[in-house]
Amino acid sequence: MSKLLRSAMITAGLLSCVAPAAAAEITFCMWGTITGPDALVNGMSYGPRDYMEFLNQTKGGIAGNKVKLLLLDGRYKLDEELKHYRRCVDQEQAVVVNGWSTGSVKALRDQITQDQVPFMTQSYASEVLDPVKLPYIFMAGPTYEQQMIIALRDAAKAGGKTVVIMHGDNEYGRGPTTVVRQSGVIEKLGLTLADTVEFPYDAQDITAQMLRVKARNPDLIYVQGSTPQLIVALRDAAKVGLSATKFVGNSYNISPAIPEQLGAAAEGFRAIQVYSDFGSDIPAMKDINAFKANNKVEKEDVYYMKGWMEGVAISKAIEAAIAKNGGKVPEDIKAFRKSVRDELENLRNVDDGGITPPLNYAGHQGTTQARLAVIKSGKYVPVGDWIDAQ
Amino acid sequence: MKRSNLIIPFGLAIVAMAVSLMLGRYGAYLAHVVAIAAIGAMSLNLLNGWCGQINFAQAALLGVGAYAAGNFGNAGWDLFSLPAAGIASALAAVLIGLPALRLRGLYFAIATLAAQFIFEYLFKFAEPITHGVSGLLIQPMKLFGRVIDTDQGYSVLAIFLLLLTWLFMTWIRRTDLGRAFLVVRENEVVARGMGINVPQTKMWAFLISGFFAGIAGALMGFTARLAHPEAFGMALSVDYIAMIIVGGLGSLTGSLLGAAFVTLLPEVIQRFGEAFHIADQLSALREMAFGLLIILFLIFEPRGLSAIFRRLDVRRLVARFRPHSTNPVRDQTENQPKWRSVE
Numbered sequence: 001m002s003k004l005l006r007s008a009m010i011t012a013g014l015l016s017c018v019a020p021a022a023a024a025e026i027t028f029c030m031w032g033t034i035t036g037p038d039a040l041v042n043g044m045s046y047g048p049r050d051y052m053e054f055l056n057q058t059k060g061g062i063a064g065n066k067v068k069l070l071l072l073d074g075r076y077k078l079d080e081e082l083k084h085y086r087r088c089v090d091q092e093q094a095v096v097v098n099g100w101s102t103g104s105v106k107a108l109r110d111q112i113t114q115d116q117v118p119f120m121t122q123s124y125a126s127e128v129l130d131p132v133k134l135p136y137i138f139m140a141g142p143t144y145e146q147q148m149i150i151a152l153r154d155a156a157k158a159g160g161k162t163v164v165i166m167h168g169d170n171e172y173g174r175g176p177t178t179v180v181r182q183s184g185v186i187e188k189l190g191l192t193l194a195d196t197v198e199f200p201y202d203a204q205d206i207t208a209q210m211l212r213v214k215a216r217n218p219d220l221i222y223v224q225g226s227t228p229q230l231i232v233a234l235r236d237a238a239k240v241g242l243s244a245t246k247f248v249g250n251s252y253n254i255s256p257a258i259p260e261q262l263g264a265a266a267e268g269f270r271a272i273q274v275y276s277d278f279g280s281d282i283p284a285m286k287d288i289n290a291f292k293a294n295n296k297v298e299k300e301d302v303y304y305m306k307g308w309m310e311g312v313a314i315s316k317a318i319e320a321a322i323a324k325n326g327g328k329v330p331e332d333i334k335a336f337r338k339s340v341r342d343e344l345e346n347l348r349n350v351d352d353g354g355i356t357p358p359l360n361y362a363g364h365q366g367t368t369q370a371r372l373a374v375i376k377s378g379k380y381v382p383v384g385d386w387i388d389a390q
Numbered sequence: 391m392k393r394s395n396l397i398i399p400f401g402l403a404i405v406a407m408a409v410s411l412m413l414g415r416y417g418a419y420l421a422h423v424v425a426i427a428a429i430g431a432m433s434l435n436l437l438n439g440w441c442g443q444i445n446f447a448q449a450a451l452l453g454v455g456a457y458a459a460g461n462f463g464n465a466g467w468d469l470f471s472l473p474a475a476g477i478a479s480a481l482a483a484v485l486i487g488l489p490a491l492r493l494r495g496l497y498f499a500i501a502t503l504a505a506q507f508i509f510e511y512l513f514k515f516a517e518p519i520t521h522g523v524s525g526l527l528i529q530p531m532k533l534f535g536r537v538i539d540t541d542q543g544y545s546v547l548a549i550f551l552l553l554l555t556w557l558f559m560t561w562i563r564r565t566d567l568g569r570a571f572l573v574v575r576e577n578e579v580v581a582r583g584m585g586i587n588v589p590q591t592k593m594w595a596f597l598i599s600g601f602f603a604g605i606a607g608a609l610m611g612f613t614a615r616l617a618h619p620e621a622f623g624m625a626l627s628v629d630y631i632a633m634i635i636v637g638g639l640g641s642l643t644g645s646l647l648g649a650a651f652v653t654l655l656p657e658v659i660q661r662f663g664e665a666f667h668i669a670d671q672l673s674a675l676r677e678m679a680f681g682l683l684i685i686l687f688l689i690f691e692p693r694g695l696s697a698i699f700r701r702l703d704v705r706r707l708v709a710r711f712r713p714h715s716t717n718p719v720r721d722q723t724e725n726q727p728k729w730r731s732v733e
Contacts, residue, residue, distance in 0.1 A: 034673040073673040090415035107616035171523040
């Protein structure tokens with residue numbers, strides 16, 4: 001490569017840090033975890049990108065306006081995510097931002113309010129859900145606490161008496177379980193908390209913890225962990241003779257990796273299902289398959305469906321904001337962002353093609369409903385109907 | 391201290407501050423992050439590059455600074471939060487350095503590694519101070535009654551503190567203590583023979599290094615508005631070691647260049663990927679490319695970017711862009727006036 005070309009590239013890179021993009025464009029900017037510890041569930045960031053691209057290809061964008069898409073790699077690193085936020089808001093002049101980790105949205109929450117930019121978070125942390133104090137932050141589904149309550153309600157309904165909660169030693173593990181324990185909801189449901197067992201989030205063996213859980217003989221063991229932790233938990237549970245049927249995980253535990261890696265040891269394991277799985281018999285799959293016919297779908301899983309659903313909600317809000325402005329994209333990005341925020345909050349009974357029950361963003365959550373799915377013959381099968389956490 | 395040693399850094403800092411005020415928010419943030427990293431890299435460079443004490447616990451020191459500044463800032467002691475963060479980290483650094491009185495080389499390096507993990511544990515479990523795994527939310531900094539809530543504001547502050555750090559480091563290197571650092575690094579027996587109090591010299595190195603790491607950590611905390619245990623893990627320590635290796639061990643300019651290189655390399659790779667529509671693929675290769683670059687530096691230029699920078703001669707650089715020709719006479723007659731006009 002010539003030195004001249006190298007110099008030109010460096011100069012272009014530096015200049016691009018200085019010059020902001022044109023304001024009237026519809027820019028949708030997001031960051032996910034293309035690489036990093038959460039890369040397994042990155043379908044969540046491919047989903048909204050692909051839905052917007054689907055609109056670009058089939059409808060010429062939103063209300064006839066092409067959507068400029070930018071997906072960045074946050075690598076689950078706080079400094080990287082904070083950098084991406086600034087790029088999305090300042091340089092790309094995005095009308096909506098879609099961000100990843102709980103840490104980043106917590107760190108950014110005041111700035112999001114200050115910047116008045118609609119922010120769809122992939123996190124389910126209740127700390128960032130406050131339509132009054134944090135009017136620009138929206139999330140897709142039930143919080144971790146609400147997911148836990150759905151599992152507890154199901155256990156109580158089935159006549160269960162004792163519960164053990166297991167969680168990792170990080171914020172994702174400790175935060176929601178502490179909130180639920182302190183809320184008294186377990187006792188209100190007529191259940192007894194037999195024990196709370198913490199394990200190192202990156203542990204490769206938790207047999208000792210499983211022996212302790214077994215000694216409590218609970219009816220339900222709720223695990224607040226991600227897929228890798230669930231694989232370790234179910235494997236070690238099988239070692240000590242604890243059946244997978246007693247375990248329930250959250251919405252991040254609907255992963256083909258669990259039955260694939262554990263085989264029979266995973267049979268009967270249940271997880272919270274907020275979104276219909278990829279390949280389900282729902283109308284949204286028609287669009288996804290049409291998109292797939294001409295494009296590559298990076299991850300074919302339930303997380304991709306969550307992302308697709310977010311794409312539907314965001315595009316509906318942008319469309320409504322444009323309609324309110326006489327069918328034109330507002331030239332003032334601040335006014336456009338505010339209008340999109342208002343329209344997101346006004347979304348009622350939005351049909352996302354059956355991925356979830358109809359969306360309702362009045363409370364800044366697309367849905368508060370979920371159901372349980374059980375692993376049967378190596379596949380997740382929905383059990384019962386949607387349960388509302390509220 | 392020579393006048394040029396003051397004028398050039400002052401001039402560059404003023405230009406950098408002015409530019410960061412003109413930049414958009416994103417550009418100012420990048421400048422700010424580089425400045426913070428440079429302060430942290432200089433502090434590590436004093437310890438590793440000058441005094442020869444390997445420290446894998448730099449992230450822990452940054453973390454102590456962030457938590458200290460956050461707590462003081464949230465309590466309304468904004469003005470004192472930066473020096474308080476420096477003092478807290480300096481004390482933590484002295485604690486980490488205590489084994490250096492008995493251990494050397496690899497053994498001491500392992501001791502600092504252990505210290506890094508102990509501090510990570512403390513960040514998670516010392517809940518009254520750190521707010522545990524949830525992290526400590528930090529209010530924007532207030533200086534002289536004015537809230538700093540813009541990236542440009544933090545950028546100017548970070549560049550100003552970088553200037554102070556640079557001047558202090560330049561000064562201390564010329565003092566007896568600075569020279570003692572270098573002798574201790576080269577040979578402790580010789581240092582003792584010269585009458586240098588080796589344990590005391592090492593402790594000074596830890597104390598000063600820790601103080602500036604604390605300042606960098608405080609700035610990190612105020613920028614992120616969150617001090618979180620996961621943000622001060624081992625990977626961050628490795629990043630700082632990479633900065634001083636890539637920049638050049640023992641060199642102040644190297645610390646600055648290394649900090650800019652390590653901080654901005656992911657951005658350059660990202661932009662390159664976007665330009666050629668291969669950003670997703672490059673993301674996966676980025677960490678590998680980063681590791682490879684460090685290996686290449688260690689093999690081909692162990693003195694780092696600072697050595698390359700020193701070798702750079704502006705005249706030679708200009709001459710390199712001169713069009714090649716097989717006719718030396720034409721070169722002299724045709725090209726000379728053109729280059730004169732450029733000069």
